[in-house]
Amino acid sequence: MSSDDNGPEDRGPWKNKQNRVPPEVDAILRRGRDRLHGILPDGLPPVKRLAIGAAIALVAFGAWSSYYTVPSDSVAIVQRFGKYAAEVPPGLHFKIPFGIDVTRLVPVKRQLKQEFGFTTPGASDPYQSPIDGRRETEMVTGDLNAALVEWVVQYRISEPRKFLFEVREPSATLRYVSESVMREVVGDRTVDEVITVGRQEIESEALLKMQALATKYAMGISIDQVQLKNINPPQPVQASFNEVNQAQQEKERIINEARREYNRVIPLAEGEKDQRIREADGYRLRRINEAEGDAARFTALLTEYRQAPDVTRRRIYIETLQDVMPGIGSKIIVDGSTASILPLLNLDRQTGEQP
Numbered sequence: 356m357s358s359d360d361n362g363p364e365d366r367g368p369w370k371n372k373q374n375r376v377p378p379e380v381d382a383i384l385r386r387g388r389d390r391l392h393g394i395l396p397d398g399l400p401p402v403k404r405l406a407i408g409a410a411i412a413l414v415a416f417g418a419w420s421s422y423y424t425v426p427s428d429s430v431a432i433v434q435r436f437g438k439y440a441a442e443v444p445p446g447l448h449f450k451i452p453f454g455i456d457v458t459r460l461v462p463v464k465r466q467l468k469q470e471f472g473f474t475t476p477g478a479s480d481p482y483q484s485p486i487d488g489r490r491e492t493e494m495v496t497g498d499l500n501a502a503l504v505e506w507v508v509q510y511r512i513s514e515p516r517k518f519l520f521e522v523r524e525p526s527a528t529l530r531y532v533s534e535s536v537m538r539e540v541v542g543d544r545t546v547d548e549v550i551t552v553g554r555q556e557i558e559s560e561a562l563l564k565m566q567a568l569a570t571k572y573a574m575g576i577s578i579d580q581v582q583l584k585n586i587n588p589p590q591p592v593q594a595s596f597n598e599v600n601q602a603q604q605e606k607e608r609i610i611n612e613a614r615r616e617y618n619r620v621i622p623l624a625e626g627e628k629d630q631r632i633r634e635a636d637g638y639r640l641r642r643i644n645e646a647e648g649d650a651a652r653f654t655a656l657l658t659e660y661r662q663a664p665d666v667t668r669r670r671i672y673i674e675t676l677q678d679v680m681p682g683i684g685s686k687i688i689v690d691g692s693t694a695s696i697l698p699l700l701n702l703d704r705q706t707g708e709q710p
Contacts, residue, residue, distance in 0.1 A: 428464040461515040472505030482526035500546035505584040517575030
């Protein structure tokens with residue numbers, strides 16, 4: 356090599372700058388070439404030297420490709436000449452090199468997911484995001500209304516052998532199964548149930564049906580969760596749908612206010628009614644008891660009057676005077692010889708205070 360090769364850069368035939376190989380790499384290649392010359396005996400023909408070098412390279416490549424490492428969240432499926440041979444747990448393992456044994460890593464402990472109607476940025480799984488999210492989310496409910504349904508399916512690979520060999524493209528098949536099941540479940544319910552009160556029931560039913568189909572198709576997949584995300588009516592009817600929801604909310608508000616007023620007024624009226632009834636019962640009992648007492652008193656008085664009329668008549672007269680006399684303001688007692696009581700009256704007193 357000329358002294359110009361030691362420079363950091365060189366110019367090509369079109370006078371453009373070309374970055375050269377770093378000196379460290381040249382040194383490594385030179386040392387490897389020197390060691391290979393040291394291993395091979397001197398004096399051999401070039402063909403033999405080439406054959407021996409190829410054999411050494413082949414042995415090195417075989418040793419390098421005879422071991423592999425399985426991550427802690429995965430298992431390895433070993434295929435020998437393309438046929439299933441074994442399932443290998445995590446750790447460092449060895450295999451037959453030169454492509455006889457081929458390993459495929461399957462993340463059995465990792466939770467995978469598929470999104471329908473939306474996409475999470477940075478997703479590495481090509482089957483996680485929808486190809487046509489608008490088409491997947493457009494559904495018809497049981498009352499012939501349209502809705503845009505977005506959901507997520509979380510799953511794990513429970514049987515790696517079935518996942519790799521029983522179904523062609525199991526992840527794509529799972530997307531088709533999920534979409535079919537969700538359309539069936541949503542089609543059995545009204546749009547109000549889908550948007551409001553029936554979300555949890557839809558998630559549970561869809562999970563059971565997806566797992567049943569995954570087991571039937573031997574996909575080797577275990578469905579962990581089905582979660583509904585945004586559910587909206589189509590854009591052309593969005594305004595009308597919002598007006599309907601507002602009207603329903605207003606109706607519920609008025610009903611709740613009426614119930615609150617009912618609960619306030621009716622118990623008060625019931626209490627007043629019970630109070631009036633109890634007062635009437637008390638008044639009735641009082642009048643009955645007073646009447647019965649008066650009747651008993653008159654009966655006893657009649658019995659005494661029949662036995663001693665004069666005495667009884669006098670006693671009644673005296674008792675009557677005892678009741679009447681305390682209520683008289685002024686009393687004038689005259690004898691029979693008085694011609695007139697007019698001079699005795701005080702005519703200046705008010706009429707209401709005269710005897």
